[in-house]
Amino acid sequence: MSVQTKTSSALEPVIRCESVYKIFGDNAEKMMKESGGVVDAEKFKEAGCIVGVNNASFEVYPGELLIIMGLSGSGKSTLLRCISKLTTASAGEIFVEGDDILKMSNKQLIELRRSKMGMVFQSFALLPHKTVLENIAFPLQVKGISTSESIKRAQEMIDLVSLTGRENYFPRDLSGGQQQRVGIARSLAIEPDIWFLDEPFSALDPLIRREMQDEFLRLQESLNKTILFVTHDFDEALRLADRIAIMKDGVIEQLDTPANIVLHPATEYVRKFTEQVPREKVLKIKAIMEPFVPGETLSELEVSGEDIIATVAEEVLNDDRPVAVVDENDKVIGILHRANVVSTLFGDNASVQP
Ligand SMILES: Nc1ncnc2c1ncn2[C@@H]1O[C@H](COP(=O)(O)OP(=O)(O)OP(=O)(O)O)[C@@H](O)[C@H]1O
Structure with a gap:
């Protein structure tokens, strides 16, 4: 993945939500009609409504x-x-494969x-x-x-x-x-x-x-x-x-x-x-690898940049040479030193990029 x-x-997203609201309550529908399309969730709450979904916008890809x-x-x-x-959203737009389901x-x-x-x-x-x-x-x-x-x-x-x-x-x-x-x-x-x-x-x-x-x-x-x-x-x-x-x-x-x-x-x-x-349970190897410097002596062990650190940590720690990090085509995209893994496991890694 x-x-x-x-x-x-x-x-193209499969699902796209634009400012979706779902508001429950006796007055919700009437208030929504009167809002003229500008939804103020606080006003609904003050009127005793429950705002189940509040201004949700996002996309989901294939x-x-x-x-x-x-x-x-x-x-x-x-x-x-x-x-x-x-259930029918109170406001907003929901597109599934480009079609607005609220208009279907x-x-x-x-x-x-x-x-x-x-x-x-x-x-x-x-x-x-x-x-x-x-x-x-x-x-x-x-x-x-x-x-x-x-x-x-x-x-x-x-x-x-x-x-x-x-x-x-x-x-x-x-x-x-x-x-x-x-x-x-x-x-x-x-x-x-x-x-x-x-x-x-x-x-x-x-x-x-x-x-x-x-x-x-x-x-x-x-x-x-x-x-x-x-x-x-x-x-x-x-x-x-x-x-x-x-x-x-x-x-x-x-x-x-x-x-x-x-x-x-x-x-x-x-x-x-x-x-x-x-x-180490959520970060991938590619988040902590270092640039590959030609000529460096590497271990025979290779890891994928997509591997989660925890799944390969033991093997890497057991090898005293740097390990090659490869992409899905087996191309070397970086190297991993034991120190990289150790600092993720035990030290400060605030500079790590996911
Ligand atoms: N039919 C309904 N009428 C009135 N309020 C509702 C209705 N359905 C949900 N709510 C309210 O909307 C809010 C969101 O509820 P929802 O069921 O979506 O939460 P949830 O995150 O799925 O919770 P859970 O994990 O307990 O299922 C809650 O305050 C709930 O009480």
Whole structure:
């Protein structure tokens, strides 16, 4: 996953939000009409309304995994629901592949959801009287796909999420993690380009949760979907995200790469989340490497600039020669001294650039 290419301005965003608001309250709609398009969130609050999403503007690029992170009540689900149009934003514009979903007819919206969007929620929402295979095949049949074709595709999805052999189990016979995998397989079977996941792993115990995160990363590596993923767990966000949007009271406080958020928190609120985060777990080798000087004697060991420091630290520390840092084409782009790793692990690295 390369965020740099995904967020490059040459790419058209899959999702674009412009000043999106969602305001709850009896008077909200009337006040909004009277506002003449200039939304003052404070006025709504003074009138007793709840500002669920407050002036959210951002873009999501093809193949990007954007995580919306925040504590309970910060507006994450509301923002996700606005973009999937499960709820209608009070103001602003939301473009999906260039089309403003707030201007779409119901028919267009249903078609968009059916053809492009997949959703996975915390409650697995499986059909209890249908088997694993039937649960996954059913939505395909509703879409008009033939029984044999839907079973074939369901079986492929079962293999993809490593549930082979459990096709004929009922949901009650599966663990929470396995049930969630069925939910993911069911959602993937309809081949969405855009995937909305609202706290998909929060019902799972920590061990299974980590396994599911690994599996999810593996899937994303091969499927490369555009994903909006909601979580209140900062560690989960750091592990999975290309970029993270941190929300507080409906406002996106910062939207950036995990490394940038950890190294350069934009607000005091964001800084509090990052305080305990070991930098070596979010920074890549390319953030601490030094320029390559021809003629220098290097170790046989090579590391990728994209490697997270913690994953290669031990090997590098065990070698007393500088290690070559290579790009995806195996071209040397820098070198790494033991001292670079040591100062990240134990010393001040304020000058590190993500
Ligand atoms: N239908 C609604 N009517 C009134 N207020 C609502 C409604 N839905 C959400 N809210 C309020 O909007 C704010 C944001 O809620 P939201 O569910 O988006 O938060 P969240 O960050 O997803 O929280 P959680 O992690 O607990 O799910 C909260 O103050 C919530 O009470």
